[in-house]
Amino acid sequence: MRKTLYLAFILLFVFVLAACSKPGSSNKEKEQDPKPQDKNNEGEVVTLEPEEGAELILWGNDEEEGEWLKFVGEKFTEEYGIPTTFEAVGHTDAPGKLQTDGPAGLGADVFMGAHDHVGNMDTAGLIYDNYFVEEYNERFMEGAMAAVSAMSDGEFTTFGFPIAIESMALYYNKDLLDEMGFQPAETMEELIDQSKQFMEKNPGSYGFMFEPGNFYQTFAFLGGYGGYIFGENNTDPSDIGLNNEGAIKSGELMKRIQSELLPIKVEDITGDVINSYFNEGKLLYNFNGPWALKGYLDYGVNLGVKIMPKLENGKVPTTFSGVKALFVNSYSEYPKAATLFAQFATSDDMLLKRYEITNQLPPSIALLDQQKIKENEFNHAFLEQAQYAIPMPNIPAMQHVWGGMGVAFTAIWNGDAEPKEALDKGVQQIKDAIDSQN
Numbered sequence: 001m002r003k004t005l006y007l008a009f010i011l012l013f014v015f016v017l018a019a020c021s022k023p024g025s026s027n028k029e030k031e032q033d034p035k036p037q038d039k040n041n042e043g044e045v046v047t048l049e050p051e052e053g054a055e056l057i058l059w060g061n062d063e064e065e066g067e068w069l070k071f072v073g074e075k076f077t078e079e080y081g082i083p084t085t086f087e088a089v090g091h092t093d094a095p096g097k098l099q100t101d102g103p104a105g106l107g108a109d110v111f112m113g114a115h116d117h118v119g120n121m122d123t124a125g126l127i128y129d130n131y132f133v134e135e136y137n138e139r140f141m142e143g144a145m146a147a148v149s150a151m152s153d154g155e156f157t158t159f160g161f162p163i164a165i166e167s168m169a170l171y172y173n174k175d176l177l178d179e180m181g182f183q184p185a186e187t188m189e190e191l192i193d194q195s196k197q198f199m200e201k202n203p204g205s206y207g208f209m210f211e212p213g214n215f216y217q218t219f220a221f222l223g224g225y226g227g228y229i230f231g232e233n234n235t236d237p238s239d240i241g242l243n244n245e246g247a248i249k250s251g252e253l254m255k256r257i258q259s260e261l262l263p264i265k266v267e268d269i270t271g272d273v274i275n276s277y278f279n280e281g282k283l284l285y286n287f288n289g290p291w292a293l294k295g296y297l298d299y300g301v302n303l304g305v306k307i308m309p310k311l312e313n314g315k316v317p318t319t320f321s322g323v324k325a326l327f328v329n330s331y332s333e334y335p336k337a338a339t340l341f342a343q344f345a346t347s348d349d350m351l352l353k354r355y356e357i358t359n360q361l362p363p364s365i366a367l368l369d370q371q372k373i374k375e376n377e378f379n380h381a382f383l384e385q386a387q388y389a390i391p392m393p394n395i396p397a398m399q400h401v402w403g404g405m406g407v408a409f410t411a412i413w414n415g416d417a418e419p420k421e422a423l424d425k426g427v428q429q430i431k432d433a434i435d436s437q438n
Contacts, residue, residue: 050337054082058341059089059097059108064358069112071353072345079344082337091324092117098126102331109338110345115147115323118159118394122152128328128335132343133158139348141165144363147323147391151235160325161342163354165363167321167389168217169382170309171278171286174302180284185309188253191285195261198284206262209274210287212254212413213266215405216320216392217287222250223318224311229393229401237397237434242405243423251412251419253311258413266410278303290361290382305381307388321389323363361386400433 060069066088073084089097091112098121101107113121121127130136130148137145140162148160172184180198185191195207210217219229226246231239241247262269275292277283279299286292287308296303308317326345328338344350351362352370361383367373374380392398408426411417417425 048336048340050080050082050340051334054334054337056082056084056109056334056337056341057107058084058086059094059111060086061091061112062088065112065354065360068354068357069345071357072341072350075350076341076344080337080340082341084341095121095124095126098329098331099124102126102329105331105333107329107331109329109332109334110326110341111329112163112324113160113327115160115325116392116394116398118148119150119396119398120394121327122150122157122159123396126327126330127159128330128339130158130161130342131339136161136346139364139366141363141365141386143321143386143389143391144323146233147321147394148325150394151232156233156235160323160327161346162323162325162363163346163351164324164358164360165321165383165386166290166361167319167382167386168220168287168289169305169307169319169385171288171292171296172304172306173278173281173284174304176281176284184304184306185285187310187312189312191309192257192260195284199261202282205282206277206284208257208261208285208287209269209277209283211266211269211271211274212258212262213269213406213410215402215409218250218254218405218409220287220308220317220319221253221311222247223390224308224315225249225253225313230395230397234390234393234398235395237395240427240430242401242408242430243420243427247423248419251409251423254409254412255419258415266413290379293378305378307381307385316385316388319385319389320392321386323391324360396437397430397434400430404430404433 058069058073060066066086070086073086076082077084087108089108089111091114094108094111094113095117098107098111118127136158144162144165145158148162149156149158151157176198177184180194180201182194185194191208198207199205212218222242227244227250228234228241230237231241274283274286274288275295278286278296279301293305308319310316326342328335328342332338348364348366351364352367352372354360355362355367355373359379361373361379368383373383404426407429408422411422412419
């Protein structure tokens with residue numbers, strides 16, 4: 001399973017890893033880093049050789065995900081003779097821990113991280129580039145690769161090695177649909193019509209629920225109508241598209257759903273409330289992610305999952321996707337061995353093994369048609385929706401969007417402001433917050 005690389009690439013690779021900037025290094029130094037070449041004149045192929053005496057520390061989530069990482073470590077040791085040690089450090093905790101442990105030489109050589117931390121990790125100088133981006137762009141979903149990339153010194157740079165992708169989709173209660181003689185809704189208009197009929201026949205029940213004050217969910221409609229967060233593929237915070245014409249149309253849809261299907265204040269529509277209605281057979285449709293699946297199945301809900309119903313413009317709502325990836329610590333004493341491990345772990349064989357252990361979807365294009373994944377109707381539906389998803393922006397300015405848009409959509413839903421007014425105020429709040437940190 002060894003990866004082969006061209007000789008010229010390898011000769012440069014050692015220097016590139018050594019030269020990559022850490023906290024305190026200058027932009028000028030980064031600009032002088034040599035770029036890897038695709039091939040040399042002779043076309044010679046050699047194997048990337050790890051440093052002599054290398055041994056790697058691996059950080060990752062515990063339980064099933066940790067089981068997989070330990071499995072990969074064992075196989076990697078068998079293949080390359082390099083010892084690995086697994087330490088349970090959560091993928092959202094790793095960047096913070098690395099801030100202190102990295103400079104002291106105590107951090108992991110390879111760690112699991114969330115894609116929305118990439119921008120901050122690069123700014124802090126914690127991660128190396130993925131120097132094999134051309135190969136990975138061919139092998140992995142476009143959204144997954146965009147997720148583990150960020151603007152770095154004026155260039156769009158890829159850092160991570162993707163291992164999992166997730167997005168939200170539409171849950172439905174099969175028994176309730178059968179009772180009503182319905183097929184799963186293919187359009188929002190159909191979903192609204194079915195919901196009305198269901199609620200008329202079943203007082204105290206609801207046709208469709210989601211969290212209107214949670215921008216992670218409401219973005220699906222905003223994006224589907226052509227709204228966007230930041231310009232230049234979510235890398236330019238000076239260009240905000242959260243109050244454009246498409247965004248306003250999503251606000252109008254929110255008003256319609258509130259008026260016709262769900263006349264409840266935002267504060268009373270929590271995840272727990274939605275789950276309770278769905279578990280008790282009092283909810284026809286539910287917008288949620290794969291993390292909710294096990295709880296519903298354990299409760300005994302006869303459910304199905306499908307892609308989001310199309311809007312009247314014919315577009316599938318643009319859900320957010322979240323990507324987990326492996327990253328190479330820029331403070332590692334063994335960057336070549338660490339990179340070799342990240343490549344080894346993200347081979348299709350290892351990613352399929354990860355799916356078997358964790359049930360988390362791999363973003364590998366080749367595995368989209370893998371029978372083990374296709375035969376699981378739930379996971380296949382989430383993977384299908386992921387084709388229409390975009391990764392949550394990973395630039396630091398994104399932290400200001402959640403609050404601003406949460407307030408805006410809450411005002412729209414609760415009837416405190418019209419969509420344009422609410423979204424304009426939300427965008428201004430975001431701009432002010434960004435400006436205050438510049």
